[in-house]
Amino acid sequence: MTKITSGVMVLSAISFFIWGVARGASDEVHLDSARVLESAEENYESIALEIYRLAELGYLEFESSRLLQEALSLEGFEIEAGVAGIPTAFVASYGSGRPVVALLGEFDALPGISQTVSPLRDPLAEQAAGHACGHHLFGVGSAAAAIAAKEWLSSAATPGTIRYYGTPAEEGGSGKVYMVREGLFDDVDVVLHWHPSDENDASPQTSLANRSAKFRFYGLSSHASSAPHVGRSALDGVEAMNYMVNLMREHIPSTARIHYVITAGGNAPNVVPDYSEVFYYVRGSNAAQVESLWIRVLAAAQGAAEGTETRLDYEIIHGNHSVLPNAALSRVMDNNLRKVGGITYNPAEQRFAEQLYLSFVEPDATVGEQNRVQDFELQHGLGSTDVGDISWVVPTVGLRVATWVPGTVGHSWQAIAAGGTSIGTKGMMVAARTLATTAIDLLSNSVLIEDAREELIQRRGVDFQYRSLLGERPPPLDFRL
Secondary structure, eight states: OHHHHHHHHHHHHHHHHHHHHHTTOOHHHHHHHHHHHHHHHHHHHHHHHHHHHHOOOTTOOHHHHHHHHHHHHTTTOEEEESGGGOTTOEEEEEEESSOEEEEEEOOOOEETOOOOSOSSOOOOTTOOEEOTTOHHHHHHHHHHHHHHHHHHHHHHTOSEEEEEEEOOOTTTSOHHHHHHHTTTTTTOSEEEEEEEESSBBOOOEEOOEEEEEEEEEEOBOOBTTTOTTTOBOHHHHHHHHHHHHHHHGGGSOTTOEEEEEEEEOOSOTTBOOSEEEEEEEEEESSHHHHHHHHHHHHHHHHHHHHHHTOEEEEEEEEEEOOOOOOHHHHHHHHHHHHHHOOOOOOHHHHHHHHHHHTTOSSOOSOTTOOSOBOOOOOEEOSOOOTHHHHHTTSOEEEEEEEOSOTTOOTTSHHHHHHHTSHHHHHHHHHHHHHHHHHHHHHHHOHHHHHHHHHHHHHHHOTTOOOOOTTTTOOOOTTTTO
């Protein structure tokens, strides 16, 4: 508790720094605030690195969620925990009335990959998960920004509400989709988010829609040598499905992606397996394309079951809409990011980065150039995120901030390594300042929100009705167990 309390006290100090910048404060105030920010970084780091150490998987982020809730509660936010049927999801609110400006915070780690804070490959033997996507920084950076905006809102004595949404299980669990489906964003005017990256960029960006499912085949076990004619292999069903889907890849749109892992295939070669499971992701440029591809993948699964005389069932695990860009909001965010700027490596960070850089397969960046902001242009991402569902119901804007060494890709051990250093936490503070100033701009200028709303309606169409890609299933709280 002591650690969190001291960290939150620092958050308030940082808030005044950001408020001063947003209102064009004097040079003296800027200098004083900069010194406060410098003294606060260690406390912020302690919260982020505690979540980093915990490395909790989706829907299991109990301690990480608690840390963030306590930090926000101590700053006067009202907490509603366990929303949308998810124990680790929460909404923290401050203020009253419109506009309602929301910030998203993620905090789940990825399974199957871990790493020490080392520029050399060094997995943690006792830990099978790690923050290879930097969500420990994501959650804390957004909380800092929410508290900063709250400080401005309180001092300005103006109507408005700032909210922080604690959103679990982004990595394959679609936590935000259940929160959208529950109506938790129905009264929100605009949503802000960010993500760790190897560069600084506030350009409008799309993503791929996707749906995942576990296909389960049931056969009949027998001795694979003395009585193979009696058995019906569930693994044959999986392999037949995979073969047909792999042939299908030649005949899908170039933007589409299909990938899978066999999660259960039997335990002994001399036993015909009576159960086998394969976990599929199907991605497309939008929800309609995913639905079209899904029909074909499902037909392959059904044909595989029929051809191998096995029984099939499947469970949809998650589904995300594509991200709908909002250029009006992105220009506000981009303007603030350029004012804040990126980071510069100190000598120790430079040495760390140079050593880590040697591990890249195709190095194509200059180590240390993390103070540049990318040109503003529409970008088409090939990843997927549950932020997409929010972006179809509320004007949404995000940015990427350099918390990793240039050239680092997400979901890599190199991302974990840098995310546990001051390279990561310094980038986190860039995100916090950019988000906070953007939130304050929106709270104080209703025209910006009106423009963003008009663009949302134009892009999605006036007759759009939201429908999730995961149907009516409850949150899969055990999908990482």
